[in-house]
Amino acid sequence: MKPAPFRYADPRSLDEALDLLSDETGAKVLAGGQSLLPLLAMRLAAPATLVDLNRVPGLDTVEATGDGVRVGALVRHARLLRQTPDAQAAARVQPLLARATANVAHPAIRNRGTTVGSIAHADPSGEMTSVLALTGGSVTVATPAGRETVGWQDLFVGPLETSLAGGAVVVDAFFPALPERSGTAFAEIARRKGDYAVCGAGVVVTLDEDRRVSAVRASYISVGLVPEVHDLTEAVAGEPVDSADWAAAGALARTLVDPDTDIHASADYRRLLVGVLTERTLADAAAEAVQRSAA
Amino acid sequence: MTTKLFGEPVRRREDARLITGRGRYLDDIGAGALAAAFVRSPHAHARVLDVDVEAALDVEGLVAVYTYEDLTGPMAEPLPVLIPHPQLHAPRTGYPLANGVVNHVGEPVVMVVATDRYVAEDAAERIVVTYEELPVVVGVDAAREARAAVHEDVPDNVAARHHQETGDVEPALAAAPHTLSFTQYIERSACMPLEGKGVHARWDADDASLRVYSSTQASTSVRAAIAAKLELSLDRVEVIAPDVGGGFGVKIVHPWPEELLVPMAAIRLGREVKWAEDRREHFISSAHERQQRQEITVGYDDDGRITALDVHVWHDNGAYTPYGIIVPIVTATQLVGPYAIPVYRVVVESVFTNTVIVTPYRGAGRPQGCYAMERTMDRIADDLGLDRAEVRRRNLITPDQFPYDHHLTFQDGRPVIYDSGDYPGLLDKLVALVGWDEAGALRADARSRGKMLGVGMALYVEGTGPGPYEGGHVQVLGSGKVLVSTGLTSQGQGHETVFAQIVASELGVPIEDVEVHTGDTRRFGYAVGTFASRAAVMSGNAVALAARGVREKAIRIAADVLEANPEDLEIDEGLVQVRGTPGASIPLRTVAVLSNPLRYAFDEAAKQATQFAKAGSDDKPPVAEGDAPGLEHRDYYSPIRSTFASGAHAAVVEIDPATWEIDVVRYAVVHDCGNVVNPMIVEGQVHGGVAQGVGGALYERMAYDADGQLQNASFMDFLMPYASEVPDIAIDHQETPSPLNPLGIKGAGEAGVIPGTAAIASAIEDAVGRRITSMPISPTELYDLMRNETAERTQASLQTGVPA
Known part of the structure; x- marks a missing residue:
């Protein structure tokens, strides 16, 4: 249970990450790694390169507005359960998010795994995919050509499969606010x-x-x-x-x-x-x- | 006396080391060693047609590749049958590397050695093995039906037919006022130590000697196996069990193929080689246990007393029988538990399947036997409309019947004679502890919360501490340090604490002065191993005897020096003194120095000793005939037969009738292991056993598909209970000392797991009113059972109308 050889890159900007992803065939994005690393260890996945997003700035914010909650790609599950102003604001705007997050695995996994990574992994056993769907949410996808919004209906194709192209990075997920009443x-x-x-x-x-x-x-x-x-x-x-x-x-x-x-x-x-x-x-x-x- | 430690809840001395990361486990050894990885069969049954290693050869860092063709001498022969038995008429074992045929997924076919494990796996992945698939046998029923054979020369798949009887069962059944017959199943689980197996070997070419570390439960026997298989003289091989992260039985099996292949590679390559098993390897290539089909017929009178019992067990032994038929024998002989069964016949047919081998897992056949007997008690109670505790009580062996001879032959070849016990006492304590007689109130309370509640109980007797022997060595150094060594191994049980307690108590020294070493053939060459709840009984008594030998010698020397009568001397807190005469004393450490007539004054201890030294007599040798230098003693404990511990468990379960989730809300244990050396450690053993019992009853199973693929070979899908699934456990003790050994102790290691499946099955049946005939049971299976119109209902549920 040791991964096959892979290259590792830790870009310092989103552009650099996108460059790496477009240059490399068989590259895979690494965020929290809670699903990806076991797949590597069991050699069920063998990407040529891991592009680690963890040093890319600007992806770790939780923004709650009247419209909904936007969760950046490096926001860990646990962050949404904290008693911090951003998490509390998120829970007011869309309480389902934190409620479902509390059911994600164990504390150690919630401390490293990310909300967005869970969505991009597209596991129908994951809580976040269903939350995105039920709230009518979407993700923001960055590619070298620019950014686009992909609604949940267009995102999930099959188990562990999304419509996203290999060179894309999901930079955030947006969960619309809970409607009134x-x-x-x-x-x-x-x-x-x-x-x-x-x-x-x-x-x-x-x-x-x-x-x-x-x-x-x-x-x-x-x-x-x-x-x-x-x-x-x-x-x-x-x-x-x-x-x-x-x-x-x-x-x-x-x-x-x-x-x-x-x-x-x-x-x-x-x-x-x-x-x-x-x-x-x-x-x-x-x-x-x-x-x-x-x- | 201040140094009396026997019986005290002394805190485990090893824990500070083990829980702060200072343990030294197999994979901590040999950081620079070459790493081994294995190509294992992906098929459950296949002929190996070709092994093509070509593509692996250009992997940078590859050092060696071995296939069966590379094995020579005894290594090319089948692995040994460790424990042959006349009734094991078709023993079969594999080879260190597959020779022509593979019989289960995970069987090793090729060994790869490389600079590290990553590279070794890269190379292994490139090796192409061509197989011709053969028909696959999975599960005890398929083996029994024998539409396909695992081994072509064993067409009925029956490896052994184990048979014992204590009388003529058929007329006894015919004469019984009532009889019942039923069939039930129990599934496979496994030991699952957190540390897998592992081997590290280093060959010293100059010294022509081999040192092997193995995560084993039997280092002395691994040593013997390696010496034999690699054709080395025993004195050229040393085997050490370092800290071992759990065993539970799987590491008593030896030699594992890897225990031979890793040293073989180390010798051939002249380099250190290490293999640390990963979790997937452990699932598919170590050992499992527990699957049986049990066909039971019981005769009983109007009071529920059993008059005859006839049991036919089909036992799945997996692909091979390296450990003989120990598990079937244990099931057959321990099934009768605490009950007086006038006529008993048991036949266990041990059958081959194309799955991982079956060898002892904590309980080692007892959970199955207990399940058979205790579910029989439940059936009798239900049939006669009697309380389940009452039926048990009427069948118990009474305290005045000891020693009680069951007229059966145990796993060690000795008679099953219970040495001591008080089974009605256990039952009384259990009924009080769990609140058995208040179950109605609990049930009503649960019903008011929309839950179904059931209670169940199970009793067991466990033969522990089988021989043939275990040894102990105790030595007092001039520093006052007391070295204790025994050959059996430790896997976290607390031996360092318990053996130190025993020696400190026997010798009269502070426990801080005592240092315990286990499982190291350099220190102790003769040992059997840690299994069958035998460490405390066997090595506990052995180190006690060794300590008594040291004490006797110390008193003899001290009496001479102090010019006192030996009978007036005592040892306390490391000081040998004349009882009642303050000042007339000599430190034990000084006695140790005096015990050796060669006393170069290297240290203070030697200098201090000179004041006590008497001039030797000119007409006597410095070391008297029959004496030896040094304050040390070696002794062995060899029992005439096993000592029988006992216990009673009760479970209270709540079931959600909407989701069929099963929650064990209360669990009670009454435990009797004779004199208790350390109650805290015994309770810890019970807790761990209960956790495995709950796992076996509700969570764990080896989910083989019909092709022999294990579908849940990971901790994600093989469900060992977390702390969140294990109930709080109430424990009460009963102590009926064993008359068989000097310390009066019985084994405690396995007890906690034995009755879990039986007690929980009984509780679920009580809650839902449907017969539970297959364990473990999950919510999805319980839902199926409740929907099944033809599922058998208990008499109790038909009479009370509860539950729906």
Whole structure:
């Protein structure tokens, strides 16, 4: 379990990084390394060059505005869980982000792994891909030709596969703000605390001015090949929030997903959990929606 | 007496070193050594048609490549069957490097030696081995059906048919008022020490000698194996087990191919060579344990007393049988546990599969036996509508029945005669500790929180401390330092502390003066090894006997010097003194100097000793006949048979009926290992065992697919429980000393793991009312069971209507 030989470069600017990536065939970007390095050690990946972004300035900011939260490519998961002004502002604007981040692996991994790296890795078992999807987020991609915004729908192609070209660097991810009169929740079930989820669920509930359910959306972890957002509104549309039939939404969710079987869980079991987690998280999200409506 | 340390919770002396990174593990040795890596079979069963190393040869840094063709003499022969047995009628072992056929994924085919491990792996990756795939046998049922054979000359896949019986079981069953028959399964897990195996070898050409470090549980036997296989005289080989990061059984197997190949390469190359196993290698090329299919028929009376028990076990031994049939024998003989079974018959068919070999993993067949017996008790209780604790109580061997002869033959070839115990006492303590009789209230509370709650228990008896022997050497230096050496090895158990406690207590010296060395053939050449919960029993008693020998000699010398009667002397705090006469004393260190008539005054100790030195008699030799210079003694402890420890565990589980997650919310242990040398260390052993028990019950399995590929060969997918998955453990002790050894102790190393699967299966069954017949069980499997209309329900659940 030792990596095959590779070249290592640690550029000091984004331009230098992009130059290296365009010069080298088989180059790979390194940020937190929490997924990449085990793949190298097991020789499941053998890039010719690792382009380490860690010395590139300007990629480590968390910016929260009224529109949403922008997370730079070198922001570690743990940063979003701290009681610092930027993290707290981010949690107010889009609470789902920190809530899901708390479920990312263990502290040691959260201290090194990055939110953006997790998205670029495009693992459907990762929390951040689904959060990006559920919030309707996007990433900013830098290439030698310039920068462009890629919406989540256009980003995820398959498991561990994005639409991005080899020479591109994802410089940030943008998570739009939680709409008004809305609440979110996130929960997952793992075999052991901190493991990849057997199934996870993130949900957003939006109420109308009469505290009736107007929209319900959900996205799941370890269910399907790429993150998807499921609209569950029809199961509970127009119901008063206090008596909404969240179980019906869970039942609807079970019919919409297409999970796989692996050694840890059958597809049927994952479908069961989709229903249970949907019901449980919707109740929590609705409570937050009520609270934010009152505010 | 201030130096009485036996029985005290002395803090582990090795921990400061081990937890601050000052341990010296295998991979810390030989920083400049060449590194070995292996090309291992990617197929579970295949013929090796060709090995093409050409592409590896131009890898810079490559030093050597070895295939089977390069092996000579005994190295070209099959690896030894360590423990032959007449009932092992078809023993099979592999070769150090594959000879023609590979029988499991991970079997070594080519060894590559290079300047470092990275380069060695680069070269290994370029070697092209051409295989012809053969039919694959995975799992005990496939082996039993024998549609394909692992070894072509063993068409039924049966390596051994182990059979014991204590009476005529068929008429006994026919006469029984009630009988039950059922089949159940238990899966594979593995030891998974945090440090894998590893070997470092250095050949001294001038001295024509070989020094090998191995992360082993048996350095003396590794030494013997290397000497035999590499055709070296035993005195030219020394083997040392450095700090070892866990063993749990897998490192008792020897010689591993790498333990022979690394020294072979070191000799041929004249360079240091090292191999440190990586995690994937450990998963696919070391050893696993536990898979069995158990077919059980039991006869019992209206009170639930067993009248006859007939057990047929199909045991998966993997591709080879280098460790004989120890695990099947242990299952067969320890299955009966603390119960009086009037007529018992057991047949264990040990079968080949195209998977990693099966050798002892902590418990070594006992968890399976306990699972068979204890689940039988649960079935009887359910059938008769009796409390599970009560059924057990009625079948227990009573304290007045010791020594209790089961009329079985144990793994060491000696009779299974329980030396001492109090099993009703264990059960009473357990019932109180876990609150067994208040389970109804717990259940109601759980139900109010939307959870299903169940309780389960399991009892066991564990034969510990098998022979043939272990030795100890104790020497007092002129500095006052007391050197203790024993040949068996340490893997983190706390031997440095426990053996020091014993010697300090026996000798009457401060524990700070005692220094313990283990597993080093330079210090102690005769040893058996650390396994079968034997270190404290065997080496504990051996070092105690050695210390007593030193004490006797010290008192003899001191009595002479102090002109006192030896019977009036005592040793305390390192001072030999006349009891009740202050001032009439001599330090033990001075006695040590006096014990050697050659006393050049190199140091203060020697100078001080001169005041005590008496002029030798002209008509006697300086060293008397039968005496020896030095204050040291070597002694051996060799038991007539194993001593039997015992215990009882109970688990309380809560199950979420929405997600079928299983949570062990309470776990209670009552433990009896005779006299306890160090209760803190015993409890630590129990905790570690329980963690592995919970792992085996709920998390761990070797997920082989039908092609013999291990799908979870990493710590990401092989789920050992984290601290977050292990419950808090309540422990109570009972001490029934062993009459078999001077210290009255029994082994404690494996105990904690034995009843976990049985107790947790019982608790889950109690919670959900469905028969649990296969362990481990995960939430996804429990969900399948609960949805299965044909799944058998317990009588208890049918009567109470609980649960749904």
